[in-house]
Amino acid sequence: MTRLDASTEPAEIESAVECDGPRTVLLEARQVPLGGLRAMDVRRSLPQRDLPLIGAWCFLDRFGPQETVMRVDPHPHIGLQTVTWPFVGEVRHRDTLGSDVLISRGQLNLMTAGDGIAHSEYSTGHGPVPLDALQLWVALPESRRHGLPAFEQHTDLPTVEFAGGGTATVVLGELAGVASPASAYTPIIGAELNLPAGTAVLLPLHPQWEHGLVGIFGDVTVAGTRVAPDQLLYLGIHRDRVLVRAETDATVFLLGGEPFEDDIVMWWNFVGRTHEEVVEAREAWEARDARFGDVPGHDTRIPAPEMPHVRLARRHRRI
Numbered sequence: 290m291t292r293l294d295a296s297t298e299p300a301e302i303e304s305a306v307e308c309d310g311p312r313t314v315l316l317e318a319r320q321v322p323l324g325g326l327r328a329m330d331v332r333r334s335l336p337q338r339d340l341p342l343i344g345a346w347c348f349l350d351r352f353g354p355q356e357t358v359m360r361v362d363p364h365p366h367i368g369l370q371t372v373t374w375p376f377v378g379e380v381r382h383r384d385t386l387g388s389d390v391l392i393s394r395g396q397l398n399l400m401t402a403g404d405g406i407a408h409s410e411y412s413t414g415h416g417p418v419p420l421d422a423l424q425l426w427v428a429l430p431e432s433r434r435h436g437l438p439a440f441e442q443h444t445d446l447p448t449v450e451f452a453g454g455g456t457a458t459v460v461l462g463e464l465a466g467v468a469s470p471a472s473a474y475t476p477i478i479g480a481e482l483n484l485p486a487g488t489a490v491l492l493p494l495h496p497q498w499e500h501g502l503v504g505i506f507g508d509v510t511v512a513g514t515r516v517a518p519d520q521l522l523y524l525g526i527h528r529d530r531v532l533v534r535a536e537t538d539a540t541v542f543l544l545g546g547e548p549f550e551d552d553i554v555m556w557w558n559f560v561g562r563t564h565e566e567v568v569e570a571r572e573a574w575e576a577r578d579a580r581f582g583d584v585p586g587h588d589t590r591i592p593a594p595e596m597p598h599v600r601l602a603r604r605h606r607r608i
């Protein structure tokens with residue numbers, strides 16, 4: 290996905306708070322304004338004003354459920370991985386490495402931007418099609434963020450069966466000793482949990498990681514708090530398990546990981562550490578620099594928005 294609301298976001302956030310213990314904070318997704326002729330229904334759970342990151346996870350959009358035409362033309366990324374995870378419908382991905390793939394339910398597209406990549410995302414066919422998917426971004430650590438871009442697709446992800454019923458699909462990282470084959474560069478977990486109504490699961494968590502759960506379908510109660518679709522329950526750190534009870538047939542997405550090594554600067558489709566880096570990436574995209582290259586099959590691209598008139602600042606946790 291590309292962000293069309295980049296110029297409206299607050300540039301400065303103060304008073305950092307350490308992630309120092311368990312939390313039970315329920316946060317709502319917000320509607321994202323999308324420009325262009327065709328409206329797509331997009332709701333954003335991350336970043337939140339008070340919560341820029343959960344582990345290395347720095348962005349979570351859900352587009353759908355809806356009938357729509359998705360036409361996200363070539364746009365650049367730096368310093369992050371994009372995780373595309375469809376529930377309904379198919380997404381065609383093309384990028385500057387020459388990748389051209391279709392993904393559907395149960396499959397993962399993972400694009401590692403490193404120092405620079407560009408891609409497009411289209412729905413299939415010419416008319417509106419049913420579509421519902423997550424796109425998440427993972428901030429890359431210093432050791433990987435300046436490296437080469439890469440793209441991988443995984444069609445066979447491992448699952449965890451819970452004793453109390455229900456399953457988890459391990460999309461990225463590791464859950465209960467089961468590891469996704471997808472490339473991760475920080476200790477992390479991203480998993481889809483499917484729980485039949487009435488199931489109660491003691492979900493194992495890494496005590497040194499922070500976690501959150503996003504409702505997708507149905508309702509769950511987590512650590513005593515009811516979570517509905519598009520609500521994000523932030524759980525903080527220092528939990529080795531959490532009780533998840535399905536009030537209906539439910540699907541939720543678990544996000545977690547080691548608290549990220551650094552505060553990040555995030556603007557438009559770029560994740561960096563300084564204002565200057567973002568300016569440099571923006572200028573390279575606008576100049577059609579070889580840093581990003583061209584996506585084969587396209588003669589259009591999304592121009593970068595104007596930079597705000599203030600310096601971009603690193604974002605701090607406040608809960």
Ligand code: MN
Pocket residue numbers: 290291364366371408558
């Ligand atoms: Mn994108």
